[in-house]
Amino acid sequence: MPRPKPATFDKQKVVAENRRARFDYAVEDTYEAGIALQGTEVKALRAGEASIAESYAEVRDGQVWLVNSNIPEYSHGNRENHEPKRPRKLLLHEREIAKLTGAVERKGMTLVPLSVYFNAKGRAKLELALAKGRQSQDKREYIKDRDWKRDKARLMREKG
Secondary structure (H helix, E strand, O other), X not given: OOOOOOOOOOOOEEEXXXXXXXXXXXXXXXXXXXXXXXXXXXXXHHOOXXXXXXXXXXXXXXXXXXXXXXXXXXXXXXXXXXXXXXXXXXXXXXXXXXXXXXXXXXXXXXXXXXXXXXXXXXXXXXEEEEEXXXXXXXXXXXXXXXXXXXXXXXXXXXXX
């Protein structure tokens, strides 16, 4: 019986990516969350303008919020333009929120955004990771393992 493929998200257009997150954190689990956005925020995202490099998510009052993400003001917006660094509500199921809350409170884990993208239906989504922070020693081991895997794959290709 073939092994089932891991669940991946249907990313049509990636707007912003947190490339440093997988290096700084050991990712345990990933979730796909919707983002509650205002009209001009969606237009700015469609233009490809966003940054989640220094952002994080937190659980407050039974809801998950994306904090410190930057979606700059839409260039053709009027006085109803959005605030660039406002906290944005993430849309998750109650069961997922309960699981995230338990992991953050009991295990000391962190909610790290990995990427913002549009799915096949044109909805803005956020890939959220439940992760544990790496120490500098862990990072060195991670780099060593990654380099060894790359060298091993190259050797296997060359030897046949």
